[in-house]
Amino acid sequence: MATNDRRGLVLVMTGHGKGKTTAVVGLALRAAGNGLSVAFFQFLKGTWNYGELEVLAGVPRIDVERMRAGYSWEPNRLEEDRALAAAAWKKARAAVLSRDHDLVILDDVNYVVHYRLLALQELLDLIRRKPSRVHLALTGRSAAPEVIEAADEVTEMADLKHHFRAGILAQPGIEF
Template sequence: MEIEQPPVHHERVVPSGERRGLVLVHTGDGKGKSTAALGLALRAHGRGKPVLIYQFMKVPSARFGEHRVFEKLGVPIVGLGDGFSWKSKDLEHSAELAREGWARAEASIRGGEHFLVVLDEIMYPLRYGWIALDQVLACLRERPAHVHVVLTGRAAPAELVELADTVTEMTLVKHHYQAGVPAQRGIED
């Protein structure tokens, strides 16, 4: 590691635009997409802002760590799916759940009651064609000006990346699965 000197002088860029709702995308093959979105949800809730979290791949009865803490905090976290597609016994049913889930999420975004709406793992149903990308893009463009939306998942479509205000790509450098270490409660769930 090379030691650096802390920056002493830096040019501060002062934003000139107005504050408005943002579209944020967390994508890529690395770990941390959902975790980052849930961190934003905690930050917004900590500021007294209304937050709503939709999880497109989790079942409504899921009781992972995030469900337990958000329940204690009074932040709604809603499972819309029937588990990850590779575990599904009926992909048509999974697709129908995704479409129904999108209808709920779209109504929430357009309704404007929440400062932040998280669409966790929405990239799966988008990539599978279960949810029409054009509908999602239209909703994001037409949402109330104060509503922030975070979308997570691998392989975000180029059209969504283009529309978004902020896109972060999580890059896989190293993962414990590769060394044979299984998922661990409190880290993956």
């Protein structure tokens, strides 16, 4: 039976198809348009110019933080990447627990867990401890089964057909 009680949801966007970040950008805009405050943390996106971030940065009630100028993914820099992930996690975790925002988005956090830059238990602990009225949205491929189980809603993006396979490069305004 559905109820009208307001409570913070845990939303997961995962899968190998495109659209996970795009989905949470839309979610952030919808939330801000309804008067909610949003914290949008991007864990892995580098210094590239992403059109959606330019727009979000100018929207009242949305705070965007790019946590790093891209992880190196180089084996000899693993400790540096772990330190960057730990610093990013500390900020994102504090934002969730502070109750300063109605919606906190952790873009690509599933990758950070998948590549063991953050312990799965840390993410599960945050899901359990988040304030009851704070919404939490998590994106990235390879969401752990435990994260999926803990979520209220999970959307899997599927890659059924992609223009890259036809040799068409990424298009400004479409991919970034």
